[in-house]
Amino acid sequence: MTAHIAAIGTALPPAFEQSSLWENHFRALLNGSRAAGRIFASAGVQRRHAVVNPLQLDLSECTTGERMRWYDAYARPLGHKAVLSALDSAGLDPTDIGQLTVASCTGYTAPGLDVQLAASLGLAPGAQRLMVGHMGCYAALPAMATVADFVTVHQQPAVLLCLELTSLHVQPSTMDVEQIVSHALFADAATAVVVTPEQGRLEVVATAALTDPSTADHMTWTVTDHGFRMTLSRYVPDVLGKHVRDAVEGLLADHGLTVPEVRAWAVHPGGPRILDTVQHELGLPSSALQPSQKVLRDNGNCSSATVLMVLDEILGSTVLRPGDPVVAMAFGPGLTLYVTLLRAR
Numbered sequence: 054m055t056a057h058i059a060a061i062g063t064a065l066p067p068a069f070e071q072s073s074l075w076e077n078h079f080r081a082l083l084n085g086s087r088a089a090g091r092i093f094a095s096a097g098v099q100r101r102h103a104v105v106n107p108l109q110l111d112l113s114e115c116t117t118g119e120r121m122r123w124y125d126a127y128a129r130p131l132g133h134k135a136v137l138s139a140l141d142s143a144g145l146d147p148t149d150i151g152q153l154t155v156a157s158c159t160g161y162t163a164p165g166l167d168v169q170l171a172a173s174l175g176l177a178p179g180a181q182r183l184m185v186g187h188m189g190c191y192a193a194l195p196a197m198a199t200v201a202d203f204v205t206v207h208q209q210p211a212v213l214l215c216l217e218l219t220s221l222h223v224q225p226s227t228m229d230v231e232q233i234v235s236h237a238l239f240a241d242a243a244t245a246v247v248v249t250p251e252q253g254r255l256e257v258v259a260t261a262a263l264t265d266p267s268t269a270d271h272m273t274w275t276v277t278d279h280g281f282r283m284t285l286s287r288y289v290p291d292v293l294g295k296h297v298r299d300a301v302e303g304l305l306a307d308h309g310l311t312v313p314e315v316r317a318w319a320v321h322p323g324g325p326r327i328l329d330t331v332q333h334e335l336g337l338p339s340s341a342l343q344p345s346q347k348v349l350r351d352n353g354n355c356s357s358a359t360v361l362m363v364l365d366e367i368l369g370s371t372v373l374r375p376g377d378p379v380v381a382m383a384f385g386p387g388l389t390l391y392v393t394l395l396r397a398r
Contacts, residue, residue, distance in 0.1 A: 054208065056201035057253030057398060059145075061365040062138025063244045064131050065352070066104040071096070071237075078107050079236060082226035092230070093237045097325040097346065101240035101353035103220035104131070113225045113279070120221045120280045124160030128243075129169045132216045135243040136174060139212065143247040147174040151209030154200050156185040156192040156357045158274060159218045159281065166216065189274055189385035190321055192357040193244075194393045198260040200248050208250045216243040217356035222280035235283045238324055240353030244361040254368055255379060255395040261304040268292045268388040289323070290330040292388050298334045301380065304392050308378075316377035316397070318342060319363040322349035323384060331382070344370065359383075364395075373397035 075093040083089040104127040105112060112120065132155070140147060153176060155167045162169075167182040181203070185196045193215045200213045219239035224232055248257065271286035305311060312335050320331050322345040332342055344366040348359060355362065360383040367379065377397040384390050 054205050054250065056204040056248050056250060056257045058255040058257065058395070059210070059247045059249045059253035060139045060142035061244065061246050061361060061368065062135050062142055063242060063358070063362055063365060064134035064138065065102045066127070066131060066241050067106065068100045068102050069107065070100050071098045074101070074107060078111070079226070082113070083228065083233065086228065089233045092233050095325065096234070096237040097322070097349045098238065098353045099350045103241050104218055105220065107220065107223070112221060113223050115279065117276065117278055117280055121160055121162065123221050124218055125162050127218060128157070128160055128166050128216055129173060131243040132166060132170055132214050133173050135216070135245040136170065136212055136214055139245040139247045143249065145210055145247060148177050149210050150176055150180055150212050151207055152181040152183065152200065152203045152211040154183040154185065154196050154211065154213045156188065156196045156213070156215045157217060158187045158189050158192065158356065159221060161186065170214070187274065188357070189272070190323060190354070190356045190359065191383035191385035191389055191391045193360050194260055194381060194383050194391035195262070197246065197248070197257065197393065201257040204248050204250050210247060210249040212245055212247055214243065214245045215357040215361055217241065217358055219356055222283070224282055225279060231285050231287065234324070235285055238354040239283070240355050242352060242355035242358040242362065244358040244365070246361055252398050254398060256398050258308065258394040258396050259304060260391065260393045261300060263296050263300045263390045264387045265292060265296060266387065269386070271388050272386045274386060289388065290326040293327065293384055293390065294330045294334050296390055297331055300390050300392050301335060301382070304394055308394060310378055312336065314378060315380050316373060317344070317367045317371050317379045319360055319367055319379065319381040320345045321360040321383035322346065322363070323354060327384070
């Protein structure tokens with residue numbers, strides 16, 4: 054018995070051009086800094102999405118309570134739209150779903166987003182729910198492994214929703230380079246994946262993890278009085294470079310595969326240097342990470358939703374033959390690396 058990705062659906066709030074965000078918002082807040090302008094221009098992002106228009110309302114001085122009220126207002130409608138899109142593509146009804154898992158690190162309410170969606174979608178009263186919080190950008194892959202386990206054991210369809218409203222946590226502007234990088238990269242999105250016991254587009258084969266706690270301070274997500282503050286060290290690509298090859302090759306070897314045999318790579322685009330590091334360490338051709346680069350360019354870094362958006366881009370743009378291996382990879386606080394092996398069906 055196996056679990057399969059049957060469909061993926063994404064919902065996005067209004068789009069804003071990166072150049073406009075710089076010229077009409079961040080440039081003044083950062084005193085017209087040329088260095089900051091270069092960071093925005095080199096982030097690999099052309100447009101991003103945000104639930105609150107940053108050109109009309111500067112959230113940087115809002116309290117955490119105010120930001121949570123924005124989250125409560127916008128998260129459910131966006132998540133609802135993403136889940137319905139995925140279910141429609143899979144030909145399923147909300148009442149068919151045995152479990153709903155929601156991953157989000159950008160907002161908290163009780164009853165949670167999972168309960169709100171169970172009501173708005175009309176899930177069966179007996180449907181199970183799971184909330185995954187504060188894992189950050191890599192949350193989609195351990196969450197998908199858990200969803201796949203449920204599907205395999207219970208032989209019922211399940212849905213994973215990754216929803217992040219990172220724009221709600223824009224920080225008071227400083228000239229700290231790491232903070233400027235965060236302001237230049239992050240955006241909002243909701244992506245849902247339907248996993249079924251029947252044949253789907255991708256079989257979920259296996260997931261592996263690697264955590265290097267000695268570098269825990271390189272990537273953090275801290276609750277403050279002004280929202281959640283991201284710390285993103287410039288050394289993250291270097292740490293990733295030390296571990297990525299062993300982690301990927303170990304998982305592939307367990308299934309009799311090597312790196313050159315992988316047909317497609319869904320790598321979380323944490324930023325251009327992250328993608329360059331993965332490409333270099335694994336010896337991949339430049340074309341291998343085009344789906345990740347496209348998602349970064351068109352959407353920015355949407356935390357946990359992003360790797361699922363890359364998977365969707367691969368399914369829409371890459372010819373996969375039955376049996377072709379596909380690898381999904383994401384990174385986050387810990388410093389943590391997750392790798393998932395999928396197989397085309």
